[in-house]
Amino acid sequence: GAVVSQHPSWVICKSGTSVKIECRSLDFQATTMFWYRQFPKQSLMLMATSNEGSKATYEQGVEKDKFLINHASLTLSTLTVTSAHPEDSSFYICSASSGTGGGGQYFGPGTRLTVT
Amino acid sequence: DAKTTQPPSMDCAEGRAANLPCNHSTISGNEYVYWYRQIHSQGPQYIIHGLKNNETNEMASLIITEDRKSSTLILPHATLRDTAVYYCIVLLIRTDKLIFGTGTRLQVFP
Numbered sequence: 001g002a003v004v005s006q007h008p009s010w011v012i013c014k015s016g017t018s019v020k021i022e023c024r025s026l027d028f029q030a031t032t033m034f035w036y037r038q039f040p041k042q043s044l045m046l047m048a049t050s051n052e053g054s055k056a057t058y059e060q061g062v063e064k065d066k067f068l069i070n071h072a073s074l075t076l077s078t079l080t081v082t083s084a085h086p087e088d089s090s091f092y093i094c095s096a097s098s099g100t101g102g103g104g105q106y107f108g109p110g111t112r113l114t115v116t
Numbered sequence: 117d118a119k120t121t122q123p124p125s126m127d128c129a130e131g132r133a134a135n136l137p138c139n140h141s142t143i144s145g146n147e148y149v150y151w152y153r154q155i156h157s158q159g160p161q162y163i164i165h166g167l168k169n170n171e172t173n174e175m176a177s178l179i180i181t182e183d184r185k186s187s188t189l190i191l192p193h194a195t196l197r198d199t200a201v202y203y204c205i206v207l208l209i210r211t212d213k214l215i216f217g218t219g220t221r222l223q224v225f226p
Contacts, residue, residue: 043218044216049213091157095214107152
């Protein structure tokens with residue numbers, strides 16, 4: 001099946017710094033990638049949708065200047081958490097869709113961010 | 117997008133069939149039913165999806181009622197590794213967005 005990777009798998013950073021998370025589709029071209037956030041014991045919350053070569057579309061309530069998304073190629077999307085604060089500590093998960101129909105998405109393993 | 121309703125938790129004995137129900141009474145004709153599961157601290161895993169017909173793959177079977185207002189995911193022989201949170205999601209193909217609800221926490225016990 002399709003494989004999506006994320007890097008890093010976990011990261012600890014200091015408050016005020018920025019962190020970049022990479023999401024790669026390893027064996028297919030992802031026309032669309034999605035970013036989710038998950039707090040402990042809660043469900044996944046969709047943050048934004050990105051299409052290759054265009055600006056990301058953010059869900060209501062998600063700050064686009066804080067969560068910068070770049071989808072420069074059909075196999076790579078990045079999420080940068082700028083000026084991170086402890087409340088940004090969460091599990092960040094990406095998914096990718098090949099857009100071939102059926103709507104299925106393949107998820108990465110997630111990145112656990114801890115801001116101290 | 118249509119909303120789904122699932123029981124918060126279920127138990128199942130190892131080796132028995134696990135039947136996970138989902139209500140999606142506001143589903144429209146061009147919306148698919150998708151099932152994903154999430155094992156603790158991992159990304160969600162695709163299980164199966166369907167539009168109106170019943171579907172089966174190597175992981176599970178999906179039974180969709182004739183009026184499409186509800187569905188059941190069946191794991192025919194549950195194992196301890198099937199312990200996870202199972203999400204039923206209704207997807208509008210043109211948006212490709214998955215909106216996760218609270219899911220069903222399935223606990224498989226020996």
